[in-house]
Amino acid sequence: MSFATAGVAAIATALLLSLAGCSNDPPNPNPRASQPLATVPVDLPRYMGRWYIIALIPYFAERDMVGSHAEWNLRADGKIDDSYYGHKKSFDAPEKHYQFLDTPVPGKDGGEWSVQLFWPIHVTQLTLYVDPDYRYTILGYPGKNLGWIFSREPDMSDEVYKSMLGRLDAMGYDTSRFRRVPQRPDQLGKPGFATPGEKD
Template sequence: MKRFFRRALIGLIALGVFGCMSAPVNRNPHADEELVPVQVDLPRYMGRWYVIANIPVVDERDYVASCAVWTLRPDGRIEDAVVGRKHGFDQPESGTTFIAKPGHGAQNSVWRLRPLWPFEFIVLTVYVDPGYQYTVRATPDKQFSWILSRQPDMSEEVYQSLLARLDQMGFDTPRFRRVVQFPEQIGQPGFHAVR
């Protein structure tokens, strides 16, 4: 699993380098507007977050029950564990942990991950609700994004409100797919296909 996530991040870096040649065209009228990170209270932000929907990195779409677990370290960096079950609920949970460094002066919302030196992967927090129950993270180029929740399910009303917010930020929202968190979601419209 560690190898998978390392390959996924290396693939993301390659996509960043060659993104202009193969990235889908974002037709959102706000596509060129710069993303503005929001302020994050790191101690409140830590813990388990379930991936509700995403514009996935490489093979991320092959996983069910995906989540991120963030732990603040004494040195101010963050252990960013990514876990899930590849191809189905009958598979063991697996994952890997990266170390994220919140950007200095970036309101704790710009995380820099270095999966393989000298490459760096930047993820922004572009929304977190006041109760720290929902958050949205994305790459600065809007090619990848994650809608996360403290619970493995999310009401359709909240989900649609987050998509509307992302649309206003300039994301290509039709690219978002729901992540299967429960077996009964397999094969449902709008969810990633489970192979």
């Protein structure tokens, strides 16, 4: 097993543990916690390209990553090449890259993907919100113990960020668990941003 393959396997294992609720997740205090998540229709060609990870519920595989983003590329067979990039703990660290393969689930209008993390391991990814101009999007999982806020740009205003958290709150997420991902060195250590080495 190559180093890159081992890295993907580690991410897959950590994500599966989180999805299974084996990561000591705190109880969700949101009164809408039991409300099922609903996907939104997605124009897949328009959805492709680079998305910066603005905030997330930290978990093992992404907790110490900074400057992270995803690149989605729609293939001729309808599947999606899903590339993850980020730096471990420091912007001076070499950029890490993990490759996944996503398959839009039939009948879900592009809003639900089956993500192959590491053969034969697949997980479900839900698109919970996309703004009309395809500048921002929210991704999640049915258990609400994982979630992400993405943006086309590495910066997001506090006003927009608060509106994204408001949407997540209405969906039943515990928004207090979200941490912003530093996309610039000057954001390291700022209140509300994830700190490399910090335990959630």
